Amino acid sequence: MILTTVFIYIIVFQLLFFHLISFPLLALQSEKQRAQLKLDAMLAKLDTPIIPCNVTGVNCGSCKNVTDDGGTIESPHFPEPYDSNLNCLFTINAPYEKKIKLSFTEFKVDKCCDFITVFDESANLIQSSLNGSDAQMTVTSPSNQMTIKFTSNVNNITRLDPAELTTRWQATYTFM
Template sequence: MELTRVIVILAQCVWPLWTQVIHLTDIYGTIKSPNFPESYPKEIDLQWNITVPDGYQIRLYFMHFDIEPSYLCEYDYLKVYSDSEELAVFCGKENTDTERVPADNVITSPRNVLSVAFRSDFSNEERYSGFEAHFSAADVDECRDRNDEDLVCDHFCHNYIGGFYCSCRYGFLLHSDNRTCKVECNESMYTERSGEITSADFPETYPKTSDCTYRIDNHSSSQPSRSESLVGEQHLPVCSPGRFCSQ
């Protein structure tokens, strides 16, 4: 066993120092090992970089898989990753304690890029037919459920193929960030002798990016009392969402 590991390490040192990279930008296609369905060659270092438009993910699934088995896939292997995130490493013909095969599983990239790297070492004791895989672009549903801290839109989210847009409830305006819903509440005038002031959308959570000013004007009341006339015009601005500042 130790001699085998030494041979593997030496073989890795003399493997080709370059990788053949194939760039794919179609929204669907097929990836095959060299010579498929015949046995693949020795000392292969091949990588497919798949890119689809923004707003899409990439789905990858295998129709055939037969790569030399080895402990933890240290000989021949196929690796799938997105940017620097490793998604899977496969080798062998069936799942074991140390080897994984894709079987009927579908791999979905977290973003619009996906890379598939295939490596074969300096020798194969048997003939292995390699693999055949298919990929396709899949629309990202940006409106799918998320936690309250990561909502795409404040009020309503509308998904379409390749993107999404937000809209607001009646009485609200869409902020310039195209996601946040705000209210226009500047210079609200109160002339009644008594009443109450509430934050926008009370008792619901007040809107983000709120900047409201409430003006209380007692001069317009008929026959004001002495105490009222001393009060005169008052301003109660909302300096930031949910906080009142007196002047």
Template sequence: MFAITSTILFANLLILQQTFAQEQCGGTLTAKEGVFQTPHYPHEYDSNTHCEWLIEVGADQVVQLTFAEFDLDDNYERDNCPTDRVLVYDGDSSSSPALTGRLCGQETPPVMTSTGRHMKISFKAGEDSFGGNGFKATYKSLPAEDHQRCILNSCGADITDTSCMIQSPGYPSGYAANLNCTWTIRAPQGVGNVVFTFTEADFKRKVDGRCSLNNVTLYDGSNIKAPVLHEPSCHTEDNRLKTTVIRSTGPVLIINMRTSAASDIKHGFNGNFVI
């Protein structure tokens, strides 16, 4: 009788501990798999809230993150997320490369996988937030050798992968002169949208500050005559480039990079896409 009672009490204690951990605003998660969520989920989160979770798995493992539910105030600007947002980093700090731009609204983000054993998730609700139910996310560790990150650094490509990192040739050591590189990203079977985010853009500007000679431009279609999704940019800070989610309206997105007649030691660009 005592043994049964002790077992029940221990089980109830574990449930209470798990509930408390899920209610916490951030923390370090070291289990092989787990669940975390915004405070008060599935009820509305408070305004002026900032939570950060660090996921750390074993050596030779990577982190796969899945958002089961997602509802953040977007203030009618889903691509900019001016009040509330989630950011996911491929590493253990906010200075690590971003796996995505700012996330908000009600659209469930894609599954994301780190390149190493750490992943950081940052949630922020502004003072002017109208609130939302927040999010519930699950994560698990996976063998690194089974999830090698796709990295493309040639001068253009026709891409049918569902996720990849794209880098300008020579990144981050500099870029050559007279480049005209075009990457065409196509969703498999012609179904879905392409979501692209910049980790860095660093090109030499003209004296007047314009980006007309060295730049990267995104097009919403299968060629450079398609509508421009994002105007020519030459630095990560241009028009909040680093935190903007650039989403095609159809199954094809074009990235075009051009450089002038002079090479440069500027980095070029680096970014990620998912379908």
């Protein structure tokens, strides 16, 4: 009988030991593993090379002076007038956890029918229908990606000043 009681006490002690000491250690190790996986995923994002600026469309201009801090986007043939019937996308990618500040340095776009529209990474509208001569316009993205859509119609004449028949635009972007 004493032997049975001692045996039961040993089993109860082992169970309590496992639940009170070993189990929390296993739980902590599991939590450490999850934290390490999250850290590895974040580091993978940081190590993934990004293309800071990409232009999509035929005869759509270019990204210039691209550095780790920003660059320049401009209409096709800048400083000459841009072509008619354009549908262009400029995608700018900043480093992880940075934002993008887009500042137009020159803006002479047909007020009637040519437009620049700015979107964030989720295709949410940031700024719509920039046209005419919004020269000092600055737009800041809420995230690390910005898409600029430029559309021109069949006419390529600015309605800003009849004496000036130049249609063109240029913007600088910086990562903040």
